[in-house]
Amino acid sequence: MTLQVTRVGRLNSDQVNSVLRSAMLAPSIHNTQPWLFRCTGSGIELHADPRRILPVTDPDGRELVLSCGAALFTLRTAIHALGFHPATTLMPSRADPDLLAVVRPLADRTPDPKVTRLARAIPRRRTNRRPFLPTPIPRSTLTTLRHATELEHAWMPSLDAEQCLLLRDLTARAHLDQLADPAFVAELVRWTRLGGHVRAGVPAYATDGSPADESWLLEEFGTPGDRARPLPLVVAIGSFSDGRLDRLQAGQALQRVLLTATSAGLDTSFISPPVRVPSARAEFRRLLGCGVWPQVLLRVGYGSPLPWTPRRPLEDVLLDTLVSA
Ligand SMILES: Cc1cc2nc3c(=O)[nH]c(=O)nc-3n(C[C@H](O)[C@H](O)[C@H](O)COP(=O)(O)O)c2cc1C
Known part of the structure; x- marks a missing residue:
C-alpha cells in the first residue's frame, strides 16, 4: 500500500x-x-x-x-x-x-x-552523545550560531569562563537531583535502552550503550570542582519570556542552530538538567544575568559518525x- x-x-x-x-x-x-x-x-x-x-x-x-x-x-x-x-x-x-x-x-x-x-x-x-575531539571551534562559527538564534527571535547569551564553571557545577547538582527521583529514572529508562525496532524513544545504540542515567553527560561536561579539565563548548538558547509562543520560537531557533552547526561539520548534544529541574533553571537564569529564560543548553564540537x-x-x-x- x-x-x-x-x-x-x-x-x-x-x-x-x-x-x-x-x-x-x-x-x-x-x-x-x-x-x-x-x-x-x-x-x-x-x-x-x-x-x-x-x-x-x-x-x-x-x-x-x-x-x-x-x-x-x-x-x-x-x-x-x-x-x-x-x-x-x-x-x-x-x-x-x-x-x-x-x-x-x-x-x-x-x-x-x-x-x-x-x-x-x-x-x-x-544528537551525538559520544566524546568530542578537543579541536577548537572557529569564533566565526559561534557568531554564525548566535545569528541563527536571533533570526528566530530567540537569544544566545554569551557565557564567560566563570559562568561556564558555575554552569558545570549546576549541571552536576541538577543531574543528581533528577537521579534521586525514582519516577524520573523510571520514565528515562522507559524511553531509552530500546531495541532498534522501536519507532519512538532513544535506542540503546544512540547512547553507545552508556547507562540510561546519562552519566555520559558528566563524563563529557565534567564534575563539580573539576576546574583543571577543559570544558567543551556549550551554547544556551534563551527566550525573552516563557510562554507557549516563546517556547515555540525557541524550538525553531534550536533547529536553526542545530542545522547550521551540522552544515558547518559540527556535532551537538543536549545538556538538559539545568533547564529541566525547575530550581536549577531559576539558578541558571540568575547566572545568565540578562533576564533571558534559558530554554536549551547544547554541547557543540567535532564528533564521530552515528547511525540515525x-x-x-x-x-x-x-x-x-x-x-x-
Ligand atoms: C527539547 C529536547 C530535549 C532533549 N533532551 C535530551 C536529553 O536530555 N538528553 C539527550 O541525550 N538527548 C536529548 N534530546 C535529544 C533527543 O533524545 C533526540 O533528538 C532524539 O532521540 C532523536 O534523535 P536525533 O536527534 O539523533 O534525531 C532532546 C531533544 C529535544 C528537542
Missing part, C-alpha cells in the same frame, strides 16, 4: 510527503515525536500531541513545545528548499492552543542557497488527511 497525502497549495502530493518526512526528522525530547500534522487545501497545520507529554520529565510540556518548534523550522526549511515561500502563522487559534502553527506554501521563488544548505543538513543531523534514530511512520502523525492507494 502506498500512502498519498493531498496537494497543499502549490505543493503536489509527492512534495507534501517529502516535506512532512523532513519535518519528522527534527529532534524531540526522548524522541517522543510529539507532533501531528493536518493538511488542508491551502496549508499544513502543526499540532502538539498532548498524549506524548512526559508527565515526570516535562510536566508542563515546555520541552514538548520546543520539540514541535524544531519540527516547524524543519518544515519551513524543507518547503523553502523546494522553491516556495513558507508563510507561517504561529498559534492561530485561541480556542485550540495545541494548534501551534499553519504553514502555507506560497509563490514560487528561487531557494536561498543558505536555506538549501540547511535543508541538506536535515537528514545528516544527529528511528522515526514513527508518517501515517501515525497525520490527522484526517490520509488518502491510501
Whole structure:
C-alpha cells in the first residue's frame, strides 16, 4: 500500500510527503515525536500531541513545545528548499492552543542557497552523545550560531569562563537531583535502552550503550570542582519570556542552530538538567544575568559518525488527511 497525502497549495502530493518526512526528522525530547500534522487545501497545520507529554520529565510540556518548534523550522526549511515561500502563522487559534502553527506554501521563488544548505543538513543531523575531539571551534562559527538564534527571535547569551564553571557545577547538582527521583529514572529508562525496532524513544545504540542515567553527560561536561579539565563548548538558547509562543520560537531557533552547526561539520548534544529541574533553571537564569529564560543548553564540537534514530511512520502523525492507494 502506498500512502498519498493531498496537494497543499502549490505543493503536489509527492512534495507534501517529502516535506512532512523532513519535518519528522527534527529532534524531540526522548524522541517522543510529539507532533501531528493536518493538511488542508491551502496549508499544513502543526499540532502538539498532548498524549506524548512526559508527565515526570516535562510536566508542563515546555520541552514538548520546543520539540514541535524544531519540527516547524524543519518544515519551513524543507518547503523553502523546494522553491516556495513558507508563510507561517504561529498559534492561530485561541480556542485550540495545541494548534501551534499553519504553514502555507506560497509563490514560487528561487531557494536561498543558505536555506538549501540547511535543508541538506536535515537528514545528516544527529544528537551525538559520544566524546568530542578537543579541536577548537572557529569564533566565526559561534557568531554564525548566535545569528541563527536571533533570526528566530530567540537569544544566545554569551557565557564567560566563570559562568561556564558555575554552569558545570549546576549541571552536576541538577543531574543528581533528577537521579534521586525514582519516577524520573523510571520514565528515562522507559524511553531509552530500546531495541532498534522501536519507532519512538532513544535506542540503546544512540547512547553507545552508556547507562540510561546519562552519566555520559558528566563524563563529557565534567564534575563539580573539576576546574583543571577543559570544558567543551556549550551554547544556551534563551527566550525573552516563557510562554507557549516563546517556547515555540525557541524550538525553531534550536533547529536553526542545530542545522547550521551540522552544515558547518559540527556535532551537538543536549545538556538538559539545568533547564529541566525547575530550581536549577531559576539558578541558571540568575547566572545568565540578562533576564533571558534559558530554554536549551547544547554541547557543540567535532564528533564521530552515528547511525540515525528511528522515526514513527508518517501515517501515525497525520490527522484526517490520509488518502491510501
Ligand atoms: C527539547 C529536547 C530535549 C532533549 N533532551 C535530551 C536529553 O536530555 N538528553 C539527550 O541525550 N538527548 C536529548 N534530546 C535529544 C533527543 O533524545 C533526540 O533528538 C532524539 O532521540 C532523536 O534523535 P536525533 O536527534 O539523533 O534525531 C532532546 C531533544 C529535544 C528537542
